[in-house]
Amino acid sequence: VSRSAAALQYNIYMSTINVTVKWGKKKFEAVELDKSAPVDLFKAQLFALTNVPVERQKIMGVKGGTVKDGADWEALGVKQGQVLMLMGSAEAVPEAPAEKTIFVEDMPAVDVAALTASKNPGGLTNLGNTCYLNSSLQVMIRIPEVSLALQKYAGTGGESEKALLFAMRELVGELERSNATQEVRPFKFVSVFRQNFPMFAQQAEGGRGFVQQDAQECWSTLVTNVLAQRLKLPDGGAPSDLDNASPPLLPHQQELRDNLGDALFGVEKVTRYACAEAGGEEPYEKREKDTVLKCHINEKTAHLYTAVEASLSESIEKHSAALGREALFDKTEQIARLPPYLAVNFVRFQYRKDTEKRAKILRPISFPDVLDVRNLCTKELQANIASHNNRLEEARDKAAADKAAADKAAADKAAAAAAPAEARGGRPERVRLGRREGVPHRHRALHPVLRRVCQPEGRRRWAAAHLRDQGGGRRVGGGGAVRGAGGAGPRRLLRRQAPHRPLDEAVRRADCGGEGGEGGGAAAAPAARRRLRRRRGLQDGGGGSREADARL
DSSP: OHHHHHHHHHHHHHHEEEEEEEETTEEEEEEEEETTSOHHHHHHHHHHHHOOOGGGOEEEEETTEEOOTTOOHHHHTOOTTOEEEEEOOOOOOOOOOSSOOOOGGGSOHHHHHHHSOTTSOOOBOOOSSOHHHHHHHHHHTTSHHHHHHHHTOOOOSOHHHHHHHHHHHHHHHHHHHOOTTSOBOOHHHHHHHHHHOGGGGOBOGGGOSBOOOOHHHHHHHIIIIIIHHHBOOOOTTSOOBOOSSSOOBOTTOSSOBSSHHHHHHOEEEEEEEEEOSTTOOOOEEEEEEESSEEEEOOTTOOBHHHHHHHHTEEEEEEEETTTTEEEEEEEEEEEEEOOSSOOEEEEOEEEETTTTEEEEOOOOOBOOSSOOOGGGBOHHHHHHHHHHHHHHHHHHHHHHHHHHHHHHHHHHHHHHHHSOTTTTTSOOOOOOOOGGGTOOGGGTTSOHHHHHHHSHHHHHHHHHHHHHTTSSOOBOTTTOOBOOSOSHHHHHHHHHHOTTSOOOHHHHHHHHSSTTOSSSHHHHHHHHHHHHHHHHTOOOSSOOOHHHHHHO
16 A cells, blocks of 8 residues: 555656746746646636636647647646746736625624614513513514503502503503614513413522423413403593403303403304213203414324314313213314404424323424415304405495496597597587687687788788788878789788698688789779678678778
8 A cells, every 4th residue: 555655646746847837027937737637727727826817828838839728738748847838818806895895694683673674673582581471472562452452551450460561561662662673671571470470480490590481371371361351442532441350241242251352362162062972961062262273283284274173173071961970072163253363372282191291293384374264163153254255345346346437437538539520420620729829719710821810910910011012012091002013912921821721712812802813903802801701700890991901
C-alpha cells in the first residue's frame, strides 16, 4: 500500500508543472498546471487570478496556436516554465452597495413586525407555560359580543368575580390598542385567573414553574364559569351583568339559558338512548346541552365532518333502571340548535391501558372553510335552515335580476344614443344652436350659409364684400340701394364661406337673380330675397327698409 501511495504521489508530482501566464501588461509566474486535468480547471485558475470569464479566455503559446477546451496538455507539449499568453477582457468588479444590506433574519422581532404591517393584532407574552391561556383568550376576545359585554359590565357580584372580569376587560383594551410591533404582558389577568381557578395554578415538582395545562379545559372554564355565570348579552344601553344565577331559558330552547356562554356557544341536542341488552327499558329521548362539539380521532379519521358525525353515535355504559345495574346503551345525538359560534374540540388525548398513561394522537385532520352540518340536525332545524336558505337565494336572485335589467337598460340607452337618426327610423336631427352662438331663435333651422349670413356680423361682412365685388358700385346714403353690375359678388362670397357645401337653387336665384342674369340681377335680387324669407317664415315683421335690404 505504501508503494502504491508513493507511486501515485510521484505521478501527481510529475504531472504538475509551473508555467508563466502573460495577460496584457501583467505577468503571473509559477502558476500550477496539472497536465492530467482538463483545460477548464486551468481556466478556472486563471479566472481567479485575472477575473476574465472562462468563456472569454483565449490561451495561446502552444503548438497549434490556441488551446481548445477538450485539448490534452501532454499532446500540446507544455513544459516546465513555459510562457503562455492569455487573451480576454475582465469583468468589472461589482461595487459595494451604498447602504449596507440588512437581512430580515438578522433583525429583532420588534423591527420585523414594524416593517411588515402594523394592522396585525398584538400578541400575548408567554409568562411560563401560559400558551394555553393566551390562545384561548385571543380567540375569545376577537368575538364582538364578548368584547361588548366586557365593556358594559357594571361590576356586580363578589370581589373575586369583579376582579377577574375587570382584569379581562383591561386586557381586551390593551390588545385593541396594540399591534404586531408591541406585545402585551398579561401579568394581572394571569394572577387573578389562577386565584379564581386554582387548578391552573399547579406547580411542577421542585418549584420549577407552573405546570402546562390543556387549552380545551381553559376554554371550557372561561365559557361555563365566566361568561355563562356572570355575563349576558347587553340589551341596548343596559349593563351586561347577570341578574341572578338561574336566568330564563332561551327562546324555543329547553336546556340553554339566557346567558352569554349559552347564547354564543350553546349547542342543544336531542339524545336518544336505546338499551342494547335484553330486558332493558324502551328507547327514550331527552334534551341535552353542550358548549362544544367533540371530534374523536382514531385511525380511520381523516376529515372534520366525518369525525363529528361519528362522535354523535357511540356506545356507552350507564345505569339501567329496568336491570338495576350498569348496562350498555346505544347513544345517538342530533343537533336541535346551532349557536352563532360553533366550537369544535379535537379529542387528541386518550388513555392507553398498556402504558397506563395519556397519549396524544398526532394524526392530521383536514377541515373546510365552511362546515355544513345540516345533515346532523333534527328535521325541524333542517326545515328552518332550508327556509332561511331559500329566502337568501331569492334575495340574491332578485338582486342579480335587478342588476341585469339595469345593465341592459343602460346598454340600450347607450346604443340608442350612438345610432344615427336614420337607423332609428326617425328624421335626421337638425343642428340647434342656442343664443350663446348669437343665432336668433327664428334662424336656427336655416341652411348653415344663410345662418351665418343672417347673423349681425355676417350681415356686415356680406354687405362689405358685396360692395367690393360690384366693380365700382357705391352705396347711396340715406337708404339708397346698392348699385352695381351683375350679381357675381354674392355668389363668390357664399362660395368662399362654405366651399365644401353646395348651395341649393333657391339660394343661388335669390343671390344672383337667376342663371347668368347680367343686367337684371341686381334689381331682382331684393325681391327674390324677400320671397325666400316669407317662404321660410323669416319675415322681419315691420316690412323692412331699403337700408336693411341694402345691408343684406
